[in-house]
Amino acid sequence: MRFVPGQRWISDTEPELGLGTVLSVEGNRVTLLFIAAEERRIYAQGNSPLTRVRFAVADTVESVDGWRIQVSSVVEKEGLLEYRGRDEDGIERTLEELDISHFLQFNKPQDRLFTGQIDDAKLYALRYATLLHQGRIDRSPVRGLVGPRTSLIPHQLYIAHEVATRHAPRVLLADEVGLGKTIEAGLILHHQLLTGRIRRVLVVVPEPLLHQWLVEMMRRFNLRFSLVDEDAWEEEPNANPFLEHDLVLCALGAFMREPQRQRQALAAPWDTMVVDEAHHLEWSSAHASPEYVFVEQLSRAIPSVLLLTATPEQLGKAAHFARLRLLDPDRFHDYEQFLQEEKLYEPLAHLIDHLLGEQPLSPEVLGQLKDLAAQDKAEELLSRLNDAEDGPAARERLLRLLLDRHGTGRILFRNTRAAVHGFPERVLHAYPVACPSDFAAAAATTGEARLHPETAVPRIDGEIWWRRDPRVERLAEILKTLKGQKVLVICAADKTALELEEALRVRTGLGTVVFHAGMSIIARDRAAAWFADADQGAQVLVCSEIGSEGRNFQFAHHMVLFDLPYNPDLLEQRIGRLDRIGQRENIQIHVLYLEDTAQSVLFQWYRDGLDAFSRPCPAALAVLQQLAPQLDEQLQKADPAGMQRLLEQARQLTEKILRDLHEGRDRLLELNSCRLNDAKRLVSAIDEFEQEHGVWDYLEQVFDGYGVNVEEHSDDCYILTPGENMLIPHFPELLDDGVTVTLNRDIALAREDMLFLTWEHPMVSGAADLILTSGHGNATVSMLYHPNLEDGQLLLEAVFLLECSAPKQLQIGRFLPQTLVRTLIDGNLRDVAAEIPFDSLHDSGQPIDRVHAAALVRSQQKVLARMLQTAEKVAQKQAPALVAEAGKEMLDTLGAELKRLNALKKVNPAVRAEEIEQLRQTIIDSHGYIQSAQLRLDAVRVVLTV
Numbered sequence: 001m002r003f004v005p006g007q008r009w010i011s012d013t014e015p016e017l018g019l020g021t022v023l024s025v026e027g028n029r030v031t032l033l034f035i036a037a038e039e040r041r042i043y044a045q046g047n048s049p050l051t052r053v054r055f056a057v058a059d060t061v062e063s064v065d066g067w068r069i070q071v072s073s074v075v076e077k078e079g080l081l082e083y084r085g086r087d088e089d090g091i092e093r094t095l096e097e098l099d100i101s102h103f104l105q106f107n108k109p110q111d112r113l114f115t116g117q118i119d120d121a122k123l124y125a126l127r128y129a130t131l132l133h134q135g136r137i138d139r140s141p142v143r144g145l146v147g148p149r150t151s152l153i154p155h156q157l158y159i160a161h162e163v164a165t166r167h168a169p170r171v172l173l174a175d176e177v178g179l180g181k182t183i184e185a186g187l188i189l190h191h192q193l194l195t196g197r198i199r200r201v202l203v204v205v206p207e208p209l210l211h212q213w214l215v216e217m218m219r220r221f222n223l224r225f226s227l228v229d230e231d232a233w234e235e236e237p238n239a240n241p242f243l244e245h246d247l248v249l250c251a252l253g254a255f256m257r258e259p260q261r262q263r264q265a266l267a268a269p270w271d272t273m274v275v276d277e278a279h280h281l282e283w284s285s286a287h288a289s290p291e292y293v294f295v296e297q298l299s300r301a302i303p304s305v306l307l308l309t310a311t312p313e314q315l316g317k318a319a320h321f322a323r324l325r326l327l328d329p330d331r332f333h334d335y336e337q338f339l340q341e342e343k344l345y346e347p348l349a350h351l352i353d354h355l356l357g358e359q360p361l362s363p364e365v366l367g368q369l370k371d372l373a374a375q376d377k378a379e380e381l382l383s384r385l386n387d388a389e390d391g392p393a394a395r396e397r398l399l400r401l402l403l404d405r406h407g408t409g410r411i412l413f414r415n416t417r418a419a420v421h422g423f424p425e426r427v428l429h430a431y432p433v434a435c436p437s438d439f440a441a442a443a444a445t446t447g448e449a450r451l452h453p454e455t456a457v458p459r460i461d462g463e464i465w466w467r468r469d470p471r472v473e474r475l476a477e478i479l480k481t482l483k484g485q486k487v488l489v490i491c492a493a494d495k496t497a498l499e500l501e502e503a504l505r506v507r508t509g510l511g512t513v514v515f516h517a518g519m520s521i522i523a524r525d526r527a528a529a530w531f532a533d534a535d536q537g538a539q540v541l542v543c544s545e546i547g548s549e550g551r552n553f554q555f556a557h558h559m560v561l562f563d564l565p566y567n568p569d570l571l572e573q574r575i576g577r578l579d580r581i582g583q584r585e586n587i588q589i590h591v592l593y594l595e596d597t598a599q600s601v602l603f604q605w606y607r608d609g610l611d612a613f614s615r616p617c618p619a620a621l622a623v624l625q626q627l628a629p630q631l632d633e634q635l636q637k638a639d640p641a642g643m644q645r646l647l648e649q650a651r652q653l654t655e656k657i658l659r660d661l662h663e664g665r666d667r668l669l670e671l672n673s674c675r676l677n678d679a680k681r682l683v684s685a686i687d688e689f690e691q692e693h694g695v696w697d698y699l700e701q702v703f704d705g706y707g708v709n710v711e712e713h714s715d716d717c718y719i720l721t722p723g724e725n726m727l728i729p730h731f732p733e734l735l736d737d738g739v740t741v742t743l744n745r746d747i748a749l750a751r752e753d754m755l756f757l758t759w760e761h762p763m764v765s766g767a768a769d770l771i772l773t774s775g776h777g778n779a780t781v782s783m784l785y786h787p788n789l790e791d792g793q794l795l796l797e798a799v800f801l802l803e804c805s806a807p808k809q810l811q812i813g814r815f816l817p818q819t820l821v822r823t824l825i826d827g828n829l830r831d832v833a834a835e836i837p838f839d840s841l842h843d844s845g846q847p848i849d850r851v852h853a854a855a856l857v858r859s860q861q862k863v864l865a866r867m868l869q870t871a872e873k874v875a876q877k878q879a880p881a882l883v884a885e886a887g888k889e890m891l892d893t894l895g896a897e898l899k900r901l902n903a904l905k906k907v908n909p910a911v912r913a914e915e916i917e918q919l920r921q922t923i924i925d926s927h928g929y930i931q932s933a934q935l936r937l938d939a940v941r942v943v944l945t946v
């Protein structure tokens, strides 16, 4: 290597710098200027990672001024090259090497090979492995569901898969409290973002849940949301913060305080909106709340909408209907009709139960099924229902068909504890205490205060209420017996929470902390975190109603209800803080109440009328709506006989409503919200995907190739640190002082400080992108051994990709993933790829250094160029069959889906016309893009056999 000022060289490790020019040579040091990148680099002459740029006859070269010549001869004068040839107008020109364009990059494999930029053979193997994995991930039916740091819970995966694979889904996720709606929404977003179906997401949540959402999205899904809050508006009052980020979290309250912010959100383009705790969107035929009106405006403008609520009917059936209307105004336009439709669900649910049973179906049931499936051309299925052998499969298919065609299943998902199973029990502990005389007046008012009288009693001689309230004394005793265990105390009013916490601190000396609506969000999050701290945190968290929504406190299993809410859904929300996924103990519910007051009436109502402490009671709200006048009367002034009558009525009504629900709507909902066999198949598919193609084997290859240090930490866990000689300055997601990673889902769930490395983790996808978008490993020379090849032969392996550059949201990868076409051309210009697979070529153990490799390529350039031409022809011949196969698969899959949607639409108006149109357009577009797929040479390897 002799460096002369004015020569052009290229950096092997940083080809993106473009062409460098030798500025000076002093002693052992050579200085290069990379004008395109405005970088100056100094190298040691002996072992610099540099390659001289030397074009050959017939190459086309571009000048700094933009004109090009095709080289006809090369002359060297005093160490500098001069190229002669004709330009595009046929005029003879001379181009000195100093005047070659600074922006030239040699990323194409053939360019890199012939300019002597030969990669390490390890990087070539890594590139090949990356291409294979990439294709496999693209094709996988569980794409998007593998990466999240979540347990594989069947009902959640079922919903996520069902919803995320739809175009612009608009659904209400209404699982019972604590069953994982946030997780389901996260899975759907993760899937759709990863597959490119969506890019911009707005999540609207109640203020207190902002931080929890932010953390949950990051730690479980690697999704970095930006919080738009008061600070954002204060910092830049005139800017629209919604235009700055793609993933945005914002509190509903923030919009309601300043209408200008609503306009800003409406002015920004979004692909998906998520609204958590959507029961806050109040609506009645007489009055729509401002929150409802605002979300309605957004939902008209945003294609995909996910509403989340555990208590869809908390504000009545009409409000529930109104929220469904947000999702699909065409389908839900008439409330009366909606109520009528619900009545039809019962007979359908009955028929479905017959199908699920194992008894032979009677002629009567068969007749009803025939009528119902009349539109579906299902005669063949119907004829096999009682078959000994084929019957079960036919029943399963007919079941799917019917569930698909009827009900609200496509728009509403609701899983219940009863259906999901495996939840702990709830154990009630009641603590009646005598009502002090000075509380009696407050407890007997007609207003809210009768349910929490401490808010209305005056100070006596300056003495605060809690010094006279026997509930506090009792509570202090309970807490002392629970010493060392976390206890969540909930009451209705902020002021009560604040004062009660003080009382408990004074009386018990235990570590207590308070959480109420008057605190800033940061203070609230801090309080929750202190309570969550297992070792040093507070034992008792006293919170007002604000703590009963959305928060995760399942690390505790004792809860004290200092009062009871009037609305049974709120009671369920409170219990749901502990009764959530992840709860391992039975839940101990301690209820305090003042005897012979409205509090004791309400307690009996819940315990003996609705049985609402021992399990969620989906009938409770409907029962309250019907019996509210009688209940109010008892709350006002209880009489024992009237109370017994009321409880009996409540019991009967609860039973009836539960029965109706079970037989009708809820039965359909349950079956539609999780088809257990499908869900289990998804779980197994994810397990298989993880086990079959261990990500670690691949990553070890990556880390080795790029110079990342790996140290064992413990089983399935490793510490990664940047190595001293990294191939690139920054490896994706690797911090300067290193990261600890795990490959084990269970460990990842327990140790959130570790990265959970899966095929979908940004470190893995970032590394794959890095490999494939750079030239790394795309040109190499190797000495290999194969039993059927004599030594001393020269072969050329060329790897092509059949690529289709289509918009990401079409997800063409499902049908035509990056498809690899491998050719191996021998000295007789024959393709021997089929006889000699990639894995059968073994490393000879004799590495070949770059200088010798480059010399070999130069000396064999003509032969290799001919081999490459042959390889291209061979690959081109294979392309049409691959394109045809992909086209057929696309038509089969999407065509069947279109047929299904069309059939569905006839009987189930929950299918939107727009969805059908979109699918039709997707088929047309996909067809066009698949036909235009092109082959591209991705990597070459010169093989010398030994």
Ligand SMILES: Nc1ncnc2c1ncn2[C@@H]1O[C@H](COP(=O)(O)OP(=O)(O)OP(=O)(O)O)[C@@H](O)[C@H]1O
Binding pocket: 149, 150, 151, 152, 153, 156, 175, 176, 177, 178, 179, 180, 181, 182, 183, 184, 309, 310, 549, 550, 551, 552, 576, 580, 581, 582, 749
């Ligand atoms: N698949 C899962 N893996 C691990 N943890 C989970 C999973 N699903 C849910 N959880 C945990 O269970 C708790 C409840 O989940 P989530 O908050 O999503 O429920 P929710 O239905 O939204 O609750 P709420 O009705 O209170 O809003 C959370 O702590 C969540 O992190």
